[in-house]
Amino acid sequence: MKKKRVVLTLPPDLIEQPIVYNLIKNHDLMVSILRANITPKEQGRLVIELSGEKRKVDAGMAYLAGLEIEIQPLAQDIKWHEDRCIHCTFCVPTCPTGALHRDEEGLQVSFNKDKCIACELCIKVCPYNVVEIQF
Amino acid sequence: MAKTIKEINERIKKGKAVVVTAEEVIELAEKKGTKKAAQEVDVVTTGTFGPMCSSGAYFNFGHTKPRIKVGGGTSFLNNVPAYTGFAAVDIYIGATAIPDGDPRNSVFPGEFNYGGGHVIEDLVNGKDVAFVGTGYGTDCYPRKHVETLINIKDLNEAVLFNPRNGYQNYNVAVNLSDKVIYTYMGMLQPRLGNANYCSAGQLSPLLNDPLYKTIGIGTRIFLGGGIGYVVWNGTQHNPGVKRTPGGVPTSPAGTLAVMGDLKQMSPQWLKGASFTGYGVTLTVGIGIPIPILNEEILVHAAVKDEDIKAQVVDYSQSYPQVQPGSLGEVNYSQLKSGTIEVNGKKINTGGISSYAKAREIAQSLKQSIEKGAFLLTEPVALLPSADAGVTFKLLNERPLRKTRGK
Incomplete structure (x- = not known):
């Protein structure tokens, strides 16, 4: 079983392609849509998690690579600047997936990239610009 | 036996002073009893690191x-x-x-x-x-x-030069309305979606000296990573609020005006902060040493999170419209656990003041005192306390006279 989270940047002419359908139907993958920003005739962005057997995930990725869309691993775009974090825990209740987490004693905040779905809620909340997302 | 600040300073100079943080003193007082602990401990160090707009x-x-x-x-x-x-x-x-x-x-x-x-x-x-x-x-x-x-x-x-820092206790902010609101207490999700609090609790300077017995004008403090002084009570200093039998205010009370040489300070302890929809402020690190002159002062300094209560306030209506009323009282142990219960609903909590950094400040101040690099000062005047008759006034608005300045 393999999981892969990717950010797809879709040119306007590909917006109406059934990409998620094809990944499920033709490549037998589970697709979780983590975030989508799709408007007709505009550049769109889709953040998805693909999961399935390694060979199927690879085949799905090869399909995406053939579509002339920009593909980036999700984790690459998210930076948590630990040096800027004051460990106030302000962001913790806002994070819907627990990617921003505080330890048992409630003292130190940590960031788990694998849980982040790039919802950007923390960006509005953190007063110190600790989280940076670049798409 | 009661001690004096002069005696404590002599011990600091000789490297013999017993210094503990406001966290460490809790266990010490429980283990040894407050009388013995008061005899043994010379100084309790406190700390806080949070946004303080009047800076x-x-x-x-x-x-x-x-x-x-x-x-x-x-x-x-x-x-x-x-x-x-x-x-x-x-x-x-x-x-x-x-x-x-x-x-x-x-x-x-x-x-x-x-x-x-x-x-x-x-x-x-x-x-x-x-x-x-x-x-x-x-x-x-x-x-x-x-x-x-x-x-x-x-x-x-x-x-x-900060006219108001180090608030003694603060509200817990929630949102009862149906839309997201942006406040100085952060983004508050609708229908009690989250609760934000802002105090270091048991490490916070004025919560460890709740009746201002030792912290006064002229008290030397850790300020922004350098050395500063308490120069006056802060604006909105409101010592006359309701208190627990232990003297701890259950709502925002005392405040401090502080100053110090900025050139000696550090960006680690003075940070610009941006609050979406609200504005800009400065997050300030403050640590205050409390000389343990007698048992009463030690008892105050040994205050625990569970003994410090705060009011849950609705920031969608009650706060902006200045309507009295609290949705309930919670303590800092509950707040730091990550969830509190309000109106029967479990709500996740977020801190605005950093407890981890408050602890670092208290430790840093402790080390400075142990090294003999930081001596205590005798306040030249104490701050108005609970019995001073200070009243906290709202603005009494009066119509401008049209003839004025003609």
Whole structure:
């Protein structure tokens, strides 16, 4: 079983392609849509998690690579600047997936990239610009 | 037996003082009893690191050649306006000041990316800052415009002067309305979606000396990573609020005005902060030593999170409209657990003040005292306490007289 989270940047002419359908139907993958920003005739962005057997995930990725869309691993775009974090825990209740987490004693905040779905809620909340997302 | 500050200082100088943090003293008092602990401990160190809006700094940037009087003119540091109503080249920048061109909340919620708090952080960080000043020109100060980079090391004086810091306890903010609101207590999700609190609780300076028995005017403190002093009570100092039998206020109460040499401070402990939809501020690190002169002072300093209560306040209606009423009382142990219960609903909590950093400050101050590098001071005057009859007034608005100034 393999999981892969990717950010797809879709040119306007590909917006109406059934990409998620094809990944499920033709490549037998589970697709979780983590975030989508799709408007007709505009550049769109889709953040998805693909999961399935390694060979199927690879085949799905090869399909995406053939579509002339920009593909980036999700984790690459998210930076948590630990040096800027004051460990106030302000962001913790806002994070819907627990990617921003505080330890048992409630003292130190940590960031788990694998849980982040790039919802950007923390960006509005953190007063110190600790989280940076670049798409 | 009671001790004096002079005796404690003698022990600090000899490297023999017993110093513990406000966290460590709790266990010590429980283990040894308060009487014995009071005999053994000389100093309890406290700490807090949170956004404190009534903060700012004044500078004397040195005379220009020919001279300019920005007093009565204008001044900007990295485009952020600074107050000029002083002599020729003295200015004061407040933590919440924002550039004239900032869209503020015209596109809601505003981002408030840069302001006075960030200017102070940049200066302390040794960065060059763009200074633009104007004057109207006089016979003795003929110049009308100055534009230059300045650096903190070149300024004659750079002094942090904060009219209100170190709030003794604070509200827990929630939102009862149906839409997201943006406040100085952060983004509050609708229908009790989250709860934000802002105090270091058992480590917070004034919660460890709740009746201001030792912290007063002239108390030497850790301020922004350097040394500072308590110079007055802070604005809105409101000691007459309801207290627990232990003397701990159950709502915002005392405050401190503090100052110190900005040149000795560190960007680690003075950080500009941006609150979406609200504005800019400065997050300030403060640590105050409490001399354990007697058992009563130790009992106060051994206060625990579970004994410190705060009021849950609705920031969608109750706070902005100044309507009295609390949705309930919770303690800091509950707040720090990550969830509290309000109106029967479990809500996740977020801190605005950093407990981890408050602990670091208390430890750092403890080490300075143990090394003999930080001596305690005797306050020259104490702050108004619970019995001082201080009343906290709202503004009594009166109509302006139309004939005025004709």
